[in-house]
Structure formats: C-alpha cells, structure tokens
Amino acid sequence: MERTMKLPKRVASMPLRFHGGIVALAALLVFNSLFTPNFLQLQTLFVNISQVATIAIVAMGMTLVIATGGIDLSVGAVMALAGALAPLIFLSDLGAANPALGVALAIMLPLLVAGLCGVFNGVMVAVLNVQPIIATLILFISGRGIAQVLTNGNLQTFSNPSFSYLGTGKILGLPFQGWLALVIACVLFWVITRATWGRYLLAIGGNERAAFLSGGPVRRVKIGAYVICAVLSGFAGLIVVAINSASDAARNGNLMELDAIAAAVVGGALLQGGRAPIFGAILGAVIIQLVKYTLLANGVEDEVALIAKAAIIILAVWMQQFRRT
Amino acid sequence: MLDEMAFDLRKYLRRNSASVTVWVALLALILFGLMRYDNFGSAYNFSSFLNYNAMFIAIALGMCFVIMTGGIDLSVGSVAAFTSVVAAYLSPYGIQVALPGAVLAGIGFGAINAFCIIVLRIPPFIATLATMLAAKGGALVISGAQTISVDWGSNFTKLGMGQALGLFPWAIVIVAGLTLVLGLMLEKTTIGRTVLAIGGSEDASNLMGLKVNRAKAFVYLLSGGCAGLAGLFLASGFGAGQPLEGIGWELSAIASVVVGGTLLTGGMGSIPATVAGALLLGLVFNVLNFENGQGTISFSAYWQMVIRGGFLFAVILLQSRVIAKQQKVIGS
Numbered sequence: 001m002e003r004t005m006k007l008p009k010r011v012a013s014m015p016l017r018f019h020g021g022i023v024a025l026a027a028l029l030v031f032n033s034l035f036t037p038n039f040l041q042l043q044t045l046f047v048n049i050s051q052v053a054t055i056a057i058v059a060m061g062m063t064l065v066i067a068t069g070g071i072d073l074s075v076g077a078v079m080a081l082a083g084a085l086a087p088l089i090f091l092s093d094l095g096a097a098n099p100a101l102g103v104a105l106a107i108m109l110p111l112l113v114a115g116l117c118g119v120f121n122g123v124m125v126a127v128l129n130v131q132p133i134i135a136t137l138i139l140f141i142s143g144r145g146i147a148q149v150l151t152n153g154n155l156q157t158f159s160n161p162s163f164s165y166l167g168t169g170k171i172l173g174l175p176f177q178g179w180l181a182l183v184i185a186c187v188l189f190w191v192i193t194r195a196t197w198g199r200y201l202l203a204i205g206g207n208e209r210a211a212f213l214s215g216g217p218v219r220r221v222k223i224g225a226y227v228i229c230a231v232l233s234g235f236a237g238l239i240v241v242a243i244n245s246a247s248d249a250a251r252n253g254n255l256m257e258l259d260a261i262a263a264a265v266v267g268g269a270l271l272q273g274g275r276a277p278i279f280g281a282i283l284g285a286v287i288i289q290l291v292k293y294t295l296l297a298n299g300v301e302d303e304v305a306l307i308a309k310a311a312i313i314i315l316a317v318w319m320q321q322f323r324r325t
Numbered sequence: 326m327l328d329e330m331a332f333d334l335r336k337y338l339r340r341n342s343a344s345v346t347v348w349v350a351l352l353a354l355i356l357f358g359l360m361r362y363d364n365f366g367s368a369y370n371f372s373s374f375l376n377y378n379a380m381f382i383a384i385a386l387g388m389c390f391v392i393m394t395g396g397i398d399l400s401v402g403s404v405a406a407f408t409s410v411v412a413a414y415l416s417p418y419g420i421q422v423a424l425p426g427a428v429l430a431g432i433g434f435g436a437i438n439a440f441c442i443i444v445l446r447i448p449p450f451i452a453t454l455a456t457m458l459a460a461k462g463g464a465l466v467i468s469g470a471q472t473i474s475v476d477w478g479s480n481f482t483k484l485g486m487g488q489a490l491g492l493f494p495w496a497i498v499i500v501a502g503l504t505l506v507l508g509l510m511l512e513k514t515t516i517g518r519t520v521l522a523i524g525g526s527e528d529a530s531n532l533m534g535l536k537v538n539r540a541k542a543f544v545y546l547l548s549g550g551c552a553g554l555a556g557l558f559l560a561s562g563f564g565a566g567q568p569l570e571g572i573g574w575e576l577s578a579i580a581s582v583v584v585g586g587t588l589l590t591g592g593m594g595s596i597p598a599t600v601a602g603a604l605l606l607g608l609v610f611n612v613l614n615f616e617n618g619q620g621t622i623s624f625s626a627y628w629q630m631v632i633r634g635g636f637l638f639a640v641i642l643l644q645s646r647v648i649a650k651q652q653k654v655i656g657s
Contacts, residue, residue, distance in 0.1 A: 128645040142634025148627035306462030310455040
C-alpha cells in the first residue's frame, strides 16, 4: 500500500535508533584503524576528544530544542557572539587590572548574553508563535553580525592561561572540556528522566496541545529549552576561543548548527519532537567528529568534506523514518 | 453609490493590509530619500539600485512560491554563489551560453531539494540546509576557493553593466519579465492555484486529487532556477564569480516575501508585493549608504547582517499580530 521504501520487518523491529549509530561508529573505528596512519595513538584520542566536546555540548542543547518539536539554527552565531565577548572583557582595562575578576566575568557575561539570545528565540517561538526555523534564523544571521560589529571583524589574539584552561586544561590526563561535556550530559539526563521539567519537555514534543490542556507550563518549558541550548552554545563558543587562544567572529561556530542537528538526529532525536536521547547526542557527535577526522586524515579537502557532511545529514534524517514503525 | 465604493475600498484595504503597507512604506521611503539627499533621484542611483537589487528580487520571487506551499528554501544564497562561478566559467561563450548554464545549474540544486523533500520525505529546512552546505562546498571545489574573473571580451558583462534601450539595466528587464510571468502563473494557471492550495492544507489538496508532488517539485526547481539567475547577475554585475558570496541572502529573500504579506504558514501570497518587499529592503540599505556618505552615521559592512535580521524581526512581529487577529476571527 504505502509507496515509501521500507526496511525488512526483522531489521525495522530492532531498536535501530541506537544500533544504527553504534554500527556506524564501529565501522568508522575499524576503517580508521586499518587505513588511517597513526590512528591508534593517544594523541589522536586527545585531539578528537577536545574537538568532539564542543559538538557534543551544542548537540545536547539542540536535542532539548528538537525534543519540543523545534529547531535552533542560531547556535553557531551564539557561539561566535559569546566567543567574541570573552576576550573583549578580559582584555579590557578592568580585566587587566583584576585578572581573576576579568576571567570570571569573561565567562559569566558571555553566557548571560547567550542566555538572552535563548530568551529571544524562546519568546519568539513560544509566545509569538513564530516557526522555530524563522525565529532562530534572525539570530543565525544577525548574531554573527553583532559579533563582527563588536570586534570590527578583527581576529582577537590573546595569551591568558587561566581562561585557556577551558580549552587546553587536563583532568586525569583527559581534556577538561571532555569532562565538562560528560557532567552536562549527566545533569541533563537526570533532568529529562527524573525532573518534572523534563517530563513536560517530552510531553510538549509528543503532543503540545495535550500538554497545554493538561495544565503544563508549555511556554515556560519551551523558552527554557531554547535558553539551555543557547547557554550551552555560548559555552562551546568560549571553549573554541580558549583552544585557539584567539577569537575569530567570522569562523567561530560556523556551520555548527548543521553538526549539532546531525549529531542529535544520528543520536536518535526525532525531528517531530517527543524524544531527548542525551547520550545519543554524544554518540552522534562522536560519529560526526570521526567522519570529519577520517576525511581530513585521508587527505580529502575541506570543501569536499562539506558535501560529504550534507549527504550524512540527509541520510540520517531519511533513516529516521524507518524507526517510527 | 459613493458609499458603496468607499465601503469596498475599506474592505480591500483591510484584506490586503500587509501588501498595502509595504507599498506605502516604499513610497514614503522614496519621498524621504528624495527630500533628504541631492543625488537620490539621479538616473545613476536609480539604475544602479535596480541593478544591484535585481538578484535579490529574483531570489525573493522563487522563495515566494516555496513559502506559499508552506516550505522554505535555505539553500538559495549558496546556490547563487555556485552559479556565479559557473556563469564566470561560461562567460567566454557569451550570455547565450552562460544564462542557460547558470540557470540549469541552479535548477539542478533545486532538483536535489525536490528529491529529498518529496521522495525521501525530509523536512524542507533540513533538506535545503544540507543543499546549502553542498552548494557552498561545490562552489569552493569548482573555483579552487578563488574568485573567478569573467571574460570581459564577450557580451557577458553587458547583462549586468549594459543598458537595454539605453534606459534600464538588462538584469532588471529580465526580472520584470519574470515577475510578470510568475504573477500571471500564480493567478491564472492550475499549478499556481495548486501551490496556494498546498499551503492552505496539503492533506486536503491531496484528497482533492490535486497534483501536489508536481507542484512542490515545481516550486523548488523554480527557486533553484531563480537562485541560478541571481548568480548570473552577480557574476556579470561585479565581473567575477564569487564562491563566498550569498551569506544571508536567504534571510533577505524570506524577509522580502514576508513583508509583502505572504504568510510563513503558506496558502497566501502576492508576487508584486514580494517585489515591493525586496525593493523596500534594498532601499533601506540605499538610504543607510547615503547617510553614511553624509557622515551622520558610520556604518561598517558588518552592520548589514544585523540590519537584515532586525528588518525580518520587525516584519515578523507585525505579521504575528496579523495572524493572531485572523485566528481570533476564525475562532469567534
């Protein structure tokens, strides 16, 4: 009857949402250990962990937004904005006079601004009923524009060891931001499975009208999801700046929205909402990062890698349709 | 008699409040410019303004059809960048080769969008976001990440820099023709009415036996083709194929469409008002450039993005009130 393509029943009935991702991860690992030179070395692991952490952090926020049935295209721009603000603060006179206060402010204020971006997105979507794509498209373009206006489009370089700890620090030999991503994941996992807020989040994605009629605080929860996503993006933006010891508003977080959406979807989030697989988002981020690394390490040009990434996103969303059955 | 006419006019104004507003705003801004700046009304400003905005109008026209079906096309900017490179490569063979070449390249990306959306059933914004990425990558690959200079010996640059009959830039003549054709198509043809019906309710259109998939494929091919045309104008107007151009163009196009009164939810729209919307957005930048020239404000290129976003924000705020009002009417 249905004319869309279907997988064989036995395959379709498997809990494919996770298995597909794990199979892909295993295939990537096998391929890399066979063909990529120097893949099985500790250094490779460190490089990949420090890169994957930013994708994972943003993807977790994106997962929350997608769980409400929305989408946030502005994550990359928010990263650029937060990343542009931080050096401005600790390089200012106040920051130079009080290094500790400067660094503290350079972390808190950009996160606050990122949170305000989230409030903006959330109010547009939840209160004014603008479609999420359009609502977040505004900051997608102008957020980066604001970051470039603030820095006059210049690359800001700096040397500030205590701020750079965000991106280069190590705990138990593993990069700091990897631990940070894990902690965030555990907190969000707890919130989604145990806290009332998390139950409402999933209820809204499942059936927004039902959630509203049963007295759920729909608006507040939706705005909250956008705020968390934006704050996490701001965090990721700070980490990228800390890794590079430089802030480039034009490049920080560029195309991150695609990575984050792809990671969330590969990890098992449904674009219609109603599901928030937090650890799935991390798995998705690891896969996306490994694909990037595989292409890069095997001499594929950046531009061609863009096309490959586009294909992966289409493939992941297409595969998702089989899971619903 | 007179009373009846006045009543009709009021009714017309209420029903078309968005598109009337955009025309009034356009006129007001033109008057403001004419009074404030000396050279605002000059033939040079007029023709260069239209010439520069021809590509934005072209993209907005395609976007208008996509949005009327309730979809969205985020790939237009990158596709225009891609086709500007294609056009630059084809420029030695003249405009008769470069024009179909660029438009076909755009339609090719439109076909990818249509395939992903209709056959693979991927949501339009994901599909077109992926195409945006692919077109960007493609443009960088075929250009070697370089700006590609066009051939100045052939008739190619006439398109963007020459004048038809010594009056209007060629680009604007083509866009005016396109506007006329698409406007008639929307009002008079089956496919145009189907496009509006899909935006109203896709399920209902399907159940009524309308050729929904064909109309949806048409709008994405059209949008791709329009982006191809915009890339052509870009290459011939600036003398180079520019793989890194086109950032934020989708936002301009969406803003133009929305300010013209087209609902983002689809099912309603106007071609002339979309053109007016694109002109209005272009004029905002034109006026800001004049202010910049007079030294009253200093305005770096980076502000463009911020202003585009702010413009869309303002428009959406207005529209969300209109929609809320309509829903109240339906509800009561």
